[in-house]
Amino acid sequence: MKRVLVNEPVCMGCHLCEVYCQLQHSKHEDMVKAFKREPSRPIARLRIEEKEPLFFPLGCQQCEEPYCVNACLTGAITKNSDTGVITTDEEKCIGCWTCILACPFGIIRQDLLRHKSIKCDLCQGLETPTCVANCPNEALTYTTIED
Amino acid sequence: MKTYVPPKFMIIRDPARCIQCQICVNQCSFDANYYDIEDSEVRNRDENCVGCHRCMTFCPTRAITITKNPLEYRENYNWRSEDIEDIWKQAESGGVLLTGMGNDKGYPIYWDHLLLNASQVTNPSIDPLREPMELVTYLGKKPDRVRIDRDSFDLETELAPQVKLNLPVMFSAMSYGAVSLNVHKSLAQAATEMGILWNTGEGGLHHSLYKYGNNTIVQVASGRFGVHAQYLNVARVVEIKIGQGAKPGIGGHLPAEKVTAEVALTRMIPRGTDALSPAPQHDIYSIEDLAQLVYALKEATNYTKPISVKIAAVHNSAAIASGMVRAGADIIVLDGLRGATGAAPKVIRDNVGIPIELALASVDTRLRQEGIRNQASLVISGGIRNSGDVIKAIALGADAVNIGTAALIALGCHVCQQCHTGKCAWGICTSNLSLTKRINPEIGARRLSNLLRGWSLEIKDMLGGLGINALESLRGNRLHLRGVGLTDTEAEILGVRMAGS
Amino acid sequence: MTHLPKVKYLIIGNSAGGIGAAETIRCADKDGSIAIVSDELYPAYSRPLISEYLAEKCSLGKMLFRPLGFYEALNINTILGKKVIRLDTKIKAVQLDDGTEISWGKLLLATGGIPTIPKVDGLNNTGVFTFTTINDAKEIDQFIKKGHRAVVIGGGLIGVSVTEALVKRGVKVTIVEMKDRILNTILDEELSAMATETIIKHDVRVITKHTLAEVNCLFGTDSVHAVTLDDSRGIPCELVVIAIGVRPRTELASNAGIKVNRGIEIDCFMRTSHPDVYACGDVAEPYDFVYGENRLSPIWPNAYLGGRIAGFNMAGEATEYQGSTTMNSLKYFEMAITSAGVVTPPDDSYEVLSRKYDHSYKKIILKKNGLLAGMVFAGDIEKSGIVFGLMRDRVNVLDFKQALIAENFGFLSLPEELWRQRLKTAFYPQFSKRRLVKTGVL
């Protein structure tokens, strides 16, 4: 299975991964429009955790036995048995935030405007997640890991 | 004290494009961009901007333009803005003006006054893409002649240690502490991949880089930082540093705040102290002392490694070089006026030394006149910008060139000359651990290797154009150079004829 | 009497626990027959969504816990709308209310709970409801009209959720809570007060320290028109919702001789006193690591997880339940609150750390041994899961406890060794699996 791995000694904390994640998950393809025209700023599905000089882009780890999936009250969060990717069905999510409490990495985000929890979906449909593709220092890699 | 020094640059932010992502803020290590929480808006402090373009490069919407401050003083050919502002800085501080990088003044760049030949009709140019084209260079002392047994053809001559370079370009000495470990890693990896050498500079060799020893020149400088038997023996070449082009005649000064734990470990000095390199080597007050140190190093390394001696190009370089060869140096490194540094007094950087082209030509000529040119390889550095400079240097007589600034530019350096501040936004000339990560050694090595690969292709192209398929046939072959815009004296020193003649 | 063919795995209950078990069994055993029996007619739906349904935001379809075709895809036989009336553990069979008998290999009791009903007069009148099933929601939905007044008895999670739904439907609500504050089991005083304040802002009246004494009808009708509290105070209303809690539906088990405490007693493999009968969810008493004992744990995630563990074990993959504790997240009235474990320390042996910030409130409760016993986060809750994770995994936080409630708390606030180690756990199952041992208890 392919996962986003972090080579954090070279993560410089520029936050471009977040910016591009925001762009990817917005309606516009143009960065300026995505940020300026949409009613609220798109939300990044990963977050640079900081403890200078350490920076760590933390996104969903696509856990083997995901707490969020087990905890989801509505069945909105599911794990694809083939790819192992965990995604949220926004139609079903009611924004109860149980998954947020369940996630031991604190990487599920609240979309307060729409009352949806959102999380990294490894940019389904893209060959490489946009955070990886746009990391200027190659601190993020999209790597096949052994099961 | 109220400063009179105006901002050098202005940061222009296009509000239509700015998405307030604050990347510029986190990328600016000089605090020239900041986020006003109260107004939820990114703002600038132009007075802090050094023109390094980090924010501009990383801005995902290209909302930022850095421009010169259009401020004009009343026109005055003598009193230029730099002169005026330097005086203000000193009047406000009472100190020595410090700067980084190399001489930026308008002294003639002779590379730009030299042109290369090409084959037309009488000999064919050679296509380097398809026909062999050899850039291999061996550094080290060569004997006057080879002796063999005429019957058995057995080789009777034993060569002094030779060092192979796949192309005649090496990385200049840049010490760990001045530049970061990641820069060292990038250089070491690229050198290994490309089959050339990199140079530790005077700050020792980090233990994690010992594995690159075979492609490493270790330096022994006046501070003797990190110099010990293992250090000397792991290297391919040992270099005695007498001086460098950016600051001939003076020593170095690595401030305590740059002496991180790893730097301290590598330099073998306590943390929190300044690392001071004396101006002279205190065991070399004369040429015979140099011989003493050269042979001390040969003894320490059992005569297995060429000993290199590096000097700044100064007025009597030719005579000095002759002495160095006779003192046993296997490699001579001349660092010219435009050689760079992590920190140097501005007045020295800008006013001391001579252009490398003239130094190279005069040293090569002198050594040939004395019949000892073969006894040492000649390496030059200081402002080599492209493969054209490289090949002209080779034609003037250099065995190889060192690139420092060009290598750093490949890594991202924007030549903003703030190395001495330790805040390098490109993460190169700093030991701030948050900034040093900005160099990913893997990318760094790739960028450097790419640069060298590109240059070697270009050098091959130029050689092919000259109808030559081995670099040694161009080395010192000044007939393939012609001068433009040179005085007779300059042409004579350079040993070239004028274009059209 | 109809005899259905014997099923390898029989599951009684079609909610979180039952589905968790069924899915897991199918994962571990591709072919073994599975049947689910439930007295509800619907395919598994998300119980917490009934308030969404009542608030008319949510269609029935959206409430499905699993997509349409789920049972077929997993080859699960469903027997819906039938109640199991008798369990015989000797012959390993159950009898349904239509007389059908089903024999089974392994049995899971996931029968859940039923609302607790106080013993007061007038509860049989029209306009008195409970609120735990979709049918409850439907009944209320059909009953209410705009301008109605409602009294919700019980200020717990169900009470607050039905209150929000009713408010959204234009009903004026009064909450009557017996204790001194609402949401008292899941929130500390600080946040209870905050929640009360929020709820009052939505024009809800909150009465605490009182309880229902009688439901009154208009003379001559069976329609509710008021309630009388224990202080004889009357509150006019058209409907009453009883939301004072649920109790486990243990009758089936106890009648079959399976050991029952308040709920069905189970071991760490979710197994009851009968080796082939398992239990999970609101009806069972799984291990609670905060209290260090088995106790009722009537929350959805724990039911699902219990079902999953039971499923592994039923299918022969011995898997240990690591224990859990209560955890709740509150979204009603646009509050964002998460809490878990003990929120108000019962005695002085606990250490309480809390900080209040502009937009958030953070509190942790530690045991003397440095383990977390409870936590409450409000406002900025996105990283509360990190703390709950430490609590769940019994990490000693003594050395960095202050960091947990710092305003800029994040994953990297943990000691480096710890966060690196915790990152690795993502790739490993978080509960231990063991191979079945043929001898001994297994």
Next chain:
Amino acid sequence: MEKVENVSAVKIDASNVHYRQLNARLRELVAANTQKIEIRNVFGQRYIGTGLNVAVEIEIFGTPGNDMGVFMDAVRLIVHGNAQDGCGNTMNGGEIIIHGRAGDTVGLSARGGSIFVRDSVGYRAGIHMKEYGDQKPTLVIGGTAQDFLGEYMAGGVLVLLGINLEGDTHKARFIGTGMHGGVIYLRGEVEGHQLGKEVGTSELNENDQQTLTKLVTEFANHFGYNAEDLLRQKFTKLYPKYLRPYGQLYTY
């Protein structure tokens, strides 16, 4: 020299005749519809076969000079002896059959026609041979070749038979450097370092086999070999790995 007669076959003695005279004479004969010309005592006269552009057959005895058949079209040249450098240079059509060896750059830039050399060839044989439309030059060499065989070849077919190797291997270095079109069929062994980095090697497929059989049969017929014997030994196909070997060379 005598005047031009209108006869179908003419013999010329080229002793002490400068190439300009010789080639002028050939042009006269061809203009007079001569079908077959035999030239004896040739010692280094250049450009034989050039500027004729009709299907005349010219037999040459001796050593023709450089650039034999340069820019040639339609002519059939048969050489009894060795050819020097540049034979078949930029040839457009016709045929050259050499009962002997050839010097350097045989078939240089040839665009069409065919060249058969019984013995070995010098440097850069088939250099920059190319094809255009239906025109596809072929070069069949009976012996071995010196360095840069098929250098930056862009089209056509080159066959190297190595008949005279007698168990030895081909010694040519830099075979096919810069090759970006065409194909080389090589009989006998070469080592990897002898090949340019743009060259791939493979077994022959059915099409290759067909082309090869045709050319080898033709070769055998010219010089009295048994084609089957020649084809029995294993051939290696050398082909260009990239159509644009230097596509990645340049930066912006």
Next chain:
Amino acid sequence: MKNIGKIHNPYNDDKVIDACSIFGMMDTSGKLFSGEGIIKAIANMHDRSNGLGGGFAIYGLYPEYADLYAFHIMYLNQSAHNQTECFLKTHFDVIQAEEIPTRPTESILNPPLMWRYFIEVGNHKPEDMSDDDYIVAKVMQINTILEDVFVFSSGKNMGVFKGVGYPEDIAAYFCLEQYRGYLWTAHGRFPTNTPGWWGGSHPFSILDWTVVHNGEISSYGINRRYLEQSGYQCTMQTDTEVVAYAVDLLVRRHGLPMELVAKILAPPFWDEIERQPERQRDLLKTIRQVYGSLLLNGPFTVIIAHHGEMIGLTDRIRLRPLAVGEKGDVLYLSSEESAIHLICSDLDRVWTPVGGELVIGKLGKSSRTGIKKVITGAIR
């Protein structure tokens, strides 16, 4: 020091660039033969030259003066003649002085005065200096210091004849039909500039070394600077000159065998060197490292001769042609194969060596053994 370039070469070019025809012919049994064949052969390649230079070198030429250095000198005027003879008498014992016999030819214009001297070094030289070194030094001195004079041949029992014209015209002018030798080389020249300087024609020589050359030596600049370090003065603005001096330095002064010298002038590529067995690799690597400045680069074929040896060598990637023929004891080297066939109709063997491959004819103890070819890299 006067600048000879200004006198002999009004254009002051660094070097004259020329393409040429070359031919060499040696009877390895030492039998003398006339120049008839070689003149015919070089004339057959008339079209490779343009009438601006031709010349010959003949070995075994002056058996009667075999132990004396034979100087061939050209003078532009009588005063140079006088001055030089004065110099010669001061520095040597001149045994015989005579004008070189010539016949007026229509095609030869403005010939200089041609004299030859048979001389001995005697006791004129410093004690620690060899005769040869003394001769080299003095030839350099005459050619650089004295005006309007040029020594173009200085070996023993051999001589160079050259001038401005086609080689066959030069042969006629110098009456070469009357000379016999066991080794002849010839050159027809096609210079791109510097018309009309007799000294610029081939063969170039120093002592008994002669070189005829086809092509251009693009490494001339560094070859020259390297040789200058060893005292050679390159006075003729021609790239060919450096070949003569390089061979003199390497063979005579450094004592290296010709087989190795060929590997210095046209070394194998580094990767080929790396593929050699260790012993050969070390040898080839060492000589390339030490003598890299003498690598002859650019397109060239040279025929180098001295007493007892004739060598043919091309550049490493054979940008210039060389055909080799053998007939009995006779070895032929030629720019074009046809020229060999012309004068020998029944060759035993004819072939073209690969780039950098040395072809060497040695004055042999027996026939056949005198001619050998050294395959690249395979040194003993």
